[in-house]
Amino acid sequence: MALVTVALWFWPTGFEDRLPPDAVQVKARVLAVDDSHVHQYGIVREGEQRVTLSPLSGPFAGKRIVADNILLGKLEIDKVFAPGDTALLVLSLRNGEIVSAVAQDHWRLTLQGALLALFAAALIAYAGWTGVKAMLSFLFAALLLWKVLVPQFLAGRDPMLVALAVLAVLMAGIVFLVGGLNRRALAAYLGSLGGVAVTCLLSLATAPGFALPGAVKPFAETLLYTGYAHLDLGGVFLATICLGASGAIMDVAMDVAASQSEVAAHHPEIGGLGLCLSGFRVGRVVVGTMATTLLLAYCGGSLALLMVFMAQGVPLINVATMPHVAAEIANTLVGSFGLVTAAPLTAVAGALLLRK
Secondary structure, three states: OHHHHHHHHHOOOOOHHHOOOOEEEEEEEEEEEEOOOEEEEOOEEEEEEEEEEEEOOOOOOOOOEEEEEEEEOOOOOOOOOOOOOEEEEEEEEEOOEEEEEEEEEEOOHHHHHHHHHHHHHHHHHHHOHHHHHHHHHHHHHHHHHHHHHHHHHHOOOOHHHHHHHHHHHHHHHHHHHHHOOOHHHHHHHHHHHHHHHHHHHHHHHHHHHHOOOHHHOOOHHHHHHOOOOOOOHHHHHHHHHHHHHHHHHHHHHHHHHHHHHHHHHHOHHHHHHHHHHHHHHHHHHHHHHHOOHHHHHHHHHOHHHHHHHHHOOOOHHHHHHOHHHHHHHHHHHHHHHHHHHHHHHHHHHHHHHHOO
């Protein structure tokens, strides 16, 4: 799995050549800013901020470079720099000389790397060798999504088939790496596959009733304007429902399978029926707490939108039928069906595989 993860890191996506070959990205320190061409309209800023930076690495380290920072009047994407900030500086070169410079965004990689290292240390300190395998599965999943799932979507492949294939590989890697090559992990994997399959089938069945536009998710419309108008954004949205629920489904399946494995180890005489009933009892408790997991996750991502509706006094029936809210409701309810079905499916698989 470590070798596969390293191979994924170097695996070409086919989209590496979209950037100019003479573009250089470096970390830079902001020395000064010029806001004379920035206009303030209430809380919104528009115009051009001129930023003087000094690269901290690369062939132009230590030099003073003036870069552009275009403000579009959109708070969610605009960034404003101040002296002392660190920024991602993109330089366009011609014959080794700088022809243009853009202050792309604030530099966040240092903090992100520190948090990832702290997370890995805490996970390994608590779980030991299992924590090492869990961290490897985390990196494997992230690379599989970025290097395989996203390029296949952009290539115009069927989103649901791609999502199912990638999830089958992803869940196998995670479950068998963390749980080991044993019957317990196999039961969890079969239950996870069943739960994801139910989620995908239900999303396809309910899609006509929800009548949601494919571009309901952020930046989906932007994707159409960048040369990908042929993509099936509706199918991509349905695939994201399966993808979003797969993590919680794996948790439920592994909880049920692990509990059955413990019962079988301490009471080998229990038999298949007893194991199945034990799995059902554990599954009821796990599903009871996990049912709100997707609700809290999706509400957390849409909290600002809900606050806007509340502030404007929009009736609840209007809120529930708006496309963005209906999309999150579809994510929550359809994904929860996968959780509910994964538990009994895992219990049946565990009873067949773990009995004496």
